[in-house]
Each structure stands twice: as C-alpha cells, then as structure tokens.
Amino acid sequence: MKYDWKKAEKTIYAPNTKPSIVDVPTSSFILIKGFGNPNSEAFQKRVEALYSLSYAMRMSPKKGIAIPGYYEYTVYPLEGFWDLTEKGRTSATLWKDELLYTLMIKQPPFVTREVFEQFKRMVKENKKNPLIEEVNFLEITEGLSVQMLHIGSYDDENKSFKLMQDFIKEHNYEIKTLVHKEIYLSDPRKTEPQKLRTILRYHIKSKD
Numbered sequence: 001m002k003y004d005w006k007k008a009e010k011t012i013y014a015p016n017t018k019p020s021i022v023d024v025p026t027s028s029f030i031l032i033k034g035f036g037n038p039n040s041e042a043f044q045k046r047v048e049a050l051y052s053l054s055y056a057m058r059m060s061p062k063k064g065i066a067i068p069g070y071y072e073y074t075v076y077p078l079e080g081f082w083d084l085t086e087k088g089r090t091s092a093t094l095w096k097d098e099l100l101y102t103l104m105i106k107q108p109p110f111v112t113r114e115v116f117e118q119f120k121r122m123v124k125e126n127k128k129n130p131l132i133e134e135v136n137f138l139e140i141t142e143g144l145s146v147q148m149l150h151i152g153s154y155d156d157e158n159k160s161f162k163l164m165q166d167f168i169k170e171h172n173y174e175i176k177t178l179v180h181k182e183i184y185l186s187d188p189r190k191t192e193p194q195k196l197r198t199i200l201r202y203h204i205k206s207k208d
Contacts, residue, residue, distance in 0.1 A: 003073040003108070013077070013183065015149050015199060019167035024142035024201075028111060029079075030054065031104035032135045037096040046103055047078060049131045054105045056119050069110035076106040083179045104140075113137045142181065146173070147201040149185075153193040157182075160200055173204040 005013055011022055030053055032046045054075050060067055081102040088098025107116075116137040124132050146168055150160040161180075168175060183199035191197075 001072075003071055005074060005076055005106075013185075013199070015147050017149050017151060019146050019148045019164045021171070021173075021204075022145050022147055022201075024145050026139055026141040028107045028109070028137065028139050029104040030107060030116060030135055030137055031102055032131065033100075033102050035085075035100055038099065038101070039096070043101075045129055045131050046134075049129050049135050050078065050103060050105045051075075052123050052127050052129065052132065053116070053119055053135060054107070056123050057107070057111055057115065060119075067110055067115055071108070071110070073108050077184055079104050079106065079181060079183045081179050081181055089178075107137075142201070142203060144205065145181075145201050145203050147181075147199055150196075150198045150200050151194075152196060154188075154196065154198065155193075157198070157200060164200065164202055168202065168204055172207050174207055176203040176205050179203075 012024060015022070030050060032049060034043060034046050036042060057067070058073065058075050060070065081104075083100040084095075085098045085100060088095050091098070120132065120135065146164050148160055148164060150157055165175070181199075181201035181203075183201070185197040185199065186195070188196060
C-alpha cells in the first residue's frame with residue numbers, strides 16, 4: 001500500500017482553520033535558498049529543481065534503482081521558510097523583491113544524504129536546470145509551533161497570521177523568530193486564489 005502523508009501525518013499536514021499547537025519532529029528535507037519575488041522565473045526554477053529530484057527518487061524502482069528500505073509513497077508538498085531583508089522589514093508594506101526564502105520538500109526516512117547525492121548527480125546529467133547544483137540535504141527539527149490552515153490568496157495571509165499571533169499571546173507563548181513556515185497543499189497553477197490551501201506555522205517558546 002502506498003504511504004500517504006495526508007493520512008499518516010495528519011497532525012503535521014492537516015490542521016484546521018483555527019490555530020493549534022504542534023510539536024514538529026525532526027525530518028529530512030531537500031532544500032534550496034533564494035531571494036526576491038516568488039512570481040519570478042528564478043523562483044520557479046528552484047521549485048522545478050526540488051521536484052525533479054523528489055520525483056526521481058520516488059520513481060527509482062521504475063528505473064531499476066534499488067534504494068534500501070524503499071516503499072511506495074506520495075511525494076510531499078512544497079514547503080518554505082520566509083523572511084525579509086533588513087530593507088524589507090523597514091518597509092510599511094510587503095516588498096516582495098526583498099523576500100528571503102528557503103524552499104524544501106520533505107523526504108521519507110530511507111532517503112539519506114548518500115541517496116540524495118546519488119540522485120543529484122543523475123538528475124544533473126539529465127536536466128538542464130543549473131539550479132539543481134544548489135539543492136542540499138538537511139535534517140530539520142522545527143519543534144514547538146503554532147500552525148493553522150489558511151484558505152485563500154497568499155496576499156490575504158496576514159489575516160491568519162493575526163489570528164495566530166493573538167492565539168500565541170493568549171496561551172502565554174511568544175514567537176521565537178520572524179521567519180515563518182508555509183506549506184503549499186494546492187497547486188496555484190490549477191487552483192483559484194480564493195481556494196488555495198496553505199499551512200502557516202510560527203515557531204514558539206513559552207514565556208515562563
């Protein structure tokens with residue numbers, strides 16, 4: 001049976017539309033850093049690089065490549081850490097050209113650094129995307145967090161962030177960093193803006 005993160009990892013990937021506390025465990029990701037407007041070609045090339053590698057590993061049995069411990073699974077969704085440059089933080093409005101981001105896709109446990117490096121070499125030979133060279137492998141522990149499902153345009157996320165900020169204060173927590181996580185459950189190329197489903201997440205710590 002195919003492993004489906006939508007069902008197996010509901011705590012992480014299926015929050016409701018109200019803020020809730022979650023302890024996010026250590027997971028392995030492939031990731032790539034970037035800067036600037038997410039509507040740019042450079043952003044899309046980074047997304048393509050991540051998916052090229054993720055699907056290459058997912059489809060390895062059909063290419064006759066045996067990965068120890070492999071099981072059939074659904075590729076995880078695109079995720080990203082978001083921040084702003086100092087210039088962007090002092091602006092009265094969001095200036096997308098000043099965004100800093102780290103895009104990533106979670107990997108199943110059998111995808112080790114060695115497996116990743118093997119497939120990175122293979123994909124580089126078959127794809128013409130030079131940004132594949134910039135993709136790295138890293139274990140990340142997000143830990144204690146507040147998250148919620150945002151339904152609607154990316155430009156309307158501030159409404160959900162305000163709900164999360166109020167929730168954090170009410171429960172005697174504080175935000176550890178201005179960097180936040182977004183997990184994209186919808187394909188913006190195929191989904192109307194008002195129907196986009198995005199998980200928003202802040203890392204938090206107790207005030208006590």
